[in-house]
Amino acid sequence: MSDAEQAHPDLPVVLSQRDRAAVVDDILAERMETVVPAIMREQGIDMWILMAREYFEEPVVATMLDAESMSARRRTILVFYNPGEGKPVERLTVSRYGLGNLFAASWDPAKQPDQWKAVAEIIAARDPKRIAINTSDLTAFGDGMTLSQYKAMTAALPTGFEERIVPGETLSLRWLESRTPRELEIYPGIVRLAHAVIGEAFSRKVITPGKTTAEEVQWWYRDRLAGLGIDTWFHPSIGIQRQGVKGMIEGDEVIQPGDLLWTDFGITYMRLNTDTQHLAYVLKPGETEAPAGLRAGLKATNRVQDLLRQSFAVGLSGNVVLARARAKALAEGLDPSIYSHPIGFHGHGAGTAIGFWDNQKDDPRGTYAIRPNTTWSIELTSYNAVPEWGGQKVDFRSEEDAFFDGKEVHFLDGRQTELTLIPSE
Template structure:
């Protein structure tokens, strides 16, 4: 991890599918052994029940399936039970199919045809003080239990156990936001791969000024990912800011010399996601560098990044971090907009929000507290007048993925500090 981003990096090796599955399963086994006991004891949860039906996976259960279990089968129910006294957390599956030997099969339909009755028996045998289920008014990440499954569960449970049901909101968020040792070992390489793709997109290999449109670059991304056997979690964006033009130009707009290009691009690989925004300048004939005003604009956004990173502190809410960072940036004469978010299993990941592009004040989604061992998309912009463009105000959007260890925020594969330059000549 470093603040320095490698210029025009080569693609890291991309694993064949069998090797990918082995990595995914190894990481999942590590997470189940380490993260689950930690978060259950942190929240004082005795039992956690996660359930989903085929093709309608709870956000949590989707990350607990092994690499060969692409969906929940029929109805998949996972039960975690902490017996206390430092003993190992039990991991049970109440379903017709095993899950990569990571959960103990605990239901024989021949003995008990009713699946939810089998769950009730497991609960009665262990008598947990609390039973967490995934329901939440605030976040979709912890709201995966459907009404029909909830009703079926309640019908099977004696009244005494119904009174012990609690929300698994914090458990769900903690499971999804926590990064394991091995995830952190591979994450920088995944971000490096995304950076390499962006560098290639912003080059003469892909862009011929005067001919190539922004949509051409968007669909180059999609085609390149398909050929590499990778995926993206959102449609890539490519836009132009141009002297004398208002706003961001996108679509079938031809890229011209003198344009400031912007891209928003992310990949999904080994169940982890990236989210990056970079800027490039198309040199005019005879130019060897971008106008100084554009260079200073990117430097201003880099400064806002530093201010935001310095505002992170374990236990602070996203709203508190936003307020502190904005106060400092404004005091330095910057014109920022901050809208950063967690990243990991999901591109817009579980955890607290740090601002929104359309709301720079507090938000209920920013009340959750920042935890260590979490990964973040440091997403923001600063608006700056460019003298060489007759004082036109330009939006210097930037986004880089980073890790918070509890003390400092470090970029996973550096950050852009210099505009990528694209020659207008062959």
């Protein structure tokens, strides 16, 4: 991890599918042995039951399948049982197909044709006091148990066990948001890969001022990732801010000298996601640097980043962190908008929100407490008048991925502190 970012980093080696699978399985085994026991004990849960159906993935189950089990098959049921007294957490799969070496196969359809009755027998034999299932009004990450599956499961339970069922919402969030040492070994390299592709996009290799359109750069991203065998979790964005033009120009607009370019770009690689927003300036003939007002605008955004990072603390809600950071920024005369979010297995990941672009006040989605060992997209902007553009207010958006260790927020692969320059000739 480093706070320093290279403007045009070399592209890291992209692993073969087989090598990627080995890394994914290694990380998953580590998570099963460390994260699952820790969060079940933390939340006081004796048994956690997860269910997914083919073509209707449960978001938590999708992250618990080994690299060769690419989706749920028919109905995949996972059961975690914490026997207490420091004993290992039992991992069972009540499914027609096995799941590598991570879960013990626990259903023989020849002996018990009813899958949910097989689950009920496991529950009755272990007699757990608190049984978590994934239901949540607030977050999709903790709402994987469908009504039909809940009815089928509870109908099979012995009398009295349904009253022991509790929501597994927090368990789901804790599983998804927690990062392990092995994940943190590879995450900076994944972000570096994304930064390297952005560096290519913001260069004469891709952009010819006066000819290339914003839309063409978007599709160049898609083709580049397809060639690398890497997925994007959203369609890349390219926007243009131009002197004398209000707002962001997109689509088939041709990029011109003097334009300030913005990109929003994210990849999915070895099950982890990136989310980055960078800025570039297209030099006019004879220019060797961007106008001072544009450079100052990025510096102001960097300052908002610093104030937000300083506002993180374990146990605070996203709403409190937002209020703290905004108060500091406004006191310094900055004009911020903060809309940061967790990142990890999902681009807009599990955990608390720290503001939204359309809501800079308290939000129900920002009530969850910040935890250590979590990763974040530090996403925000500051608005600044640019003297060289006649005082026009410009939007200096930025987004960089980071890790919160419980004390400090560290960028995974640095952050942009200088505008990328694209020659016009």
